[in-house]
Amino acid sequence: MIIPVRNLEQYRRQLNLPKPHKISDFIRKCPKLFELYKDQRGTLWCGMTKQAEDLLEEEERLIDEHSTKAAEFITRILMMSVDKRIHLDKIANFRRDFGLPIDFRKKWVNQYPEHFRVVKSKDGVEFLELVNWNPAWAITELEKKALGLTDGIGREPGLLSLPFPLKFPPNYKKVYRHGGKIEHFQKRSYLSPYADARELKAGSLEFDKRAVAVMHELLSFTIEKRLVTDHLTHFRWELVMPQKLMRLLLKHFGIFYVSERGKRFSVFLTEAYEGSELIEKCPLVLWKEKVLSLVGYRGKKKGIPTFSDLSDMEQKDLIEGETKDSICVESEEEETIGGLETLSLANHDELEIAHVSSAYKDTDQT
Structure with missing residues (x-):
């Protein structure tokens, strides 16, 4: 599995590696994953190490094992949506x-026809549409944990009165004056994320608490219990959430933790973390940590071997592999090297507590 380094230029966006940074320099920083070679014509090639190839095979196996659970979560998101369908690109x-x-997009969405299907609008836009409503899945993760409920117990979704687990930052004492509001919020009943919310008035207390429940459910579905907030805004209409979503997340800082890295904001489910560590790590998270341990290694700089140094490579393999069809990098527009960023909350610049406090200004009394 090799590719000319110059062909990787077209994937700069996916690698999140803007110019003038050199792709070859990035590859050199990951010698446990990638190898560089030169052929007799001086063309620089990139290949994967045996360790990297083994990791790819392991990831494929883990994703396959997780597939059934992922299908359940996608189905439940469709069940929470207004029209029971969501733009495929958003998912x-x-x-x-x-x-x-x-x-x-090409294969997986067609493997669970009993749950969902791909449909096209009149203008050719693809949507993922719910096929069957499963009452056993219309139960929130919070209900399962708090009440000991399990799949298979179906009921009509309606009002809930369960409080959300809270974890506050160390400097919570600076905002103790909001304790009464938090207590009143926790006691207020709210509509289940799986119930029809079209009649709720935007900006009302009921609307906001139901939106918190939707966010809690979405984050519970993710493997790391966190999401990039930019992507969440795309679901505001489908999942009946407020326009000022960031304001809502900051307001409920005991339930959610918002962090900033560069110009990107991420929201974490606080109950899922102990300090900066994810409490329950699924196999895919453990795999990701394994990859991270091999990225950015700065060992002694080694020379790039030439073609004559590679006894196990044939010249014809290099020349034939230079065609466009031989490129083995499969990419998606949403993928970037940012997907390999650290899980640690401590590695993000925390928002000042003043930002959290200001989120309460000019809001309705609770």
Whole structure:
């Protein structure tokens, strides 16, 4: 599995590697994953190490094992949506977050016809549409944990009165004056994320608490219990959430943790973390941590071997592999090297507590 380094230029966006950074320099920083070679004509090639190939095979196996659970979560998102269908590209933005395979659009969506199907609108836009409503899945993850419920117990979704688990930042004492509001919010009943919410008035207390429940459910579905907020805004209409979604997340900082890295914001489910560590790590998260341990290694700089140094390579393999059809990098627009960023909350620049406090200004009394 090799490719000319110059052909990787077309994947700069997916690699999140803007110019003038050199792709070859990035590859050199990951010697445990990638290898560089030069053929007799001086063309620079990139190949994967045996360790990297083994990791790819392991990821494929883990994603396949996770596939049934991922199908359940995607189905439940469709069940929460207004029209029981969502733009396929919007779901694709969360491919890695939900542990979906790279062939999500082309193959995976057609493997569960009993749950959902791909339909096209009149203008050719593809949507993923719910096929069958499963009452056993119309139960929130919060209900399962708090009440000890399991799949197979179906009921009509309606009002819920369960409080959300809270974890506050160390400097919570600085905002103790909001304790009364938090207590009142926790006691208020709210509509289940799976119930019809079209009649709720935007901006009302009922509307906002139901939106918190939807966010809690979405984050519970992800493998790392976190999401990029930019992607979440795409679901505001389908899942009946407020326009000022960031304001809502900041307001309920005991339920959610918002962090900033560069110009990107991510939201974490606080109950799923102990400090900066994810409490329950699924096999895909453990795999990701294994890859991260091999990225950015800065060992002694080694020379790039030439073609004559590679006893196990034939010249014809290199020349024939230079055609466009031989490119082995399969990419999706939403994928970037940012998908390999650290899980640790400590590695993000925390928002000042003043930002959290200001989220309460000019809001309705609770």
